[in-house]
Amino acid sequence: MIRPKPESVEIVHQRRDAALRALVSGVPYIQFLGIEVERRGDELTAILPFDEKLIGNPMLPALHGGVTAAFLEVAAIIELSWSTLWEDVESGRIALSGLDSLHMPRLPKTIDFTLDYLRSGLPRDAYARARVNRSGRRYASVHVEAWQDNRARLFAQGTGHFLMPDRDLPDPADQARR
Numbered sequence: 001m002i003r004p005k006p007e008s009v010e011i012v013h014q015r016r017d018a019a020l021r022a023l024v025s026g027v028p029y030i031q032f033l034g035i036e037v038e039r040r041g042d043e044l045t046a047i048l049p050f051d052e053k054l055i056g057n058p059m060l061p062a063l064h065g066g067v068t069a070a071f072l073e074v075a076a077i078i079e080l081s082w083s084t085l086w087e088d089v090e091s092g093r094i095a096l097s098g099l100d101s102l103h104m105p106r107l108p109k110t111i112d113f114t115l116d117y118l119r120s121g122l123p124r125d126a127y128a129r130a131r132v133n134r135s136g137r138r139y140a141s142v143h144v145e146a147w148q149d150n151r152a153r154l155f156a157q158g159t160g161h162f163l164m165p166d167r168d169l170p171d172p173a174d175q176a177r178r
Helices: 010-026 028-033 065-092 173-176
Strands: 036-041 043-047 053-056 107-117 124-136 139-147 154-163
Touching: 010 028, 010 065, 010 124, 028 065, 043 065, 053 065, 065 107, 065 124, 065 139, 065 154
Parallel strands: none
Antiparallel strands: 036 043, 043 124, 107 154, 124 139, 139 154
């Protein structure tokens, strides 16, 4: 029995990056806030680059609490979505071209999201990492932490519970009929 030649590392990296780019660019609110997501292996870091429009209290100045909450919730949803897509990306089920608008998976829906504001978010870039605590067929729990200059000094953390969509990628023919 002859085994097929494995894909090159570059092709696998390109497929991962294309899938992540499509996942992040598929949500307009992520674009509005300017959130970026970096991938190192299977670990994602969400980045909220500083912008004046994100300031809630110009007297301090401090990041708006709603922006902080949205940033952490987005980081949790992207991590959860990425963890469910990972197998399809690695197996090659998602092509090198990545995901397009007809092949976007449905995102998890937030059941609840609890946020702890630990200190004011300063007027500078913020970072967040999420960890999936439990992910089942119907329900998932995710913890997320956000920091700015020092990862040991969190400015916010949160826990979210999410309703999971069907794990199958949508059929393009079904999308066209909707």
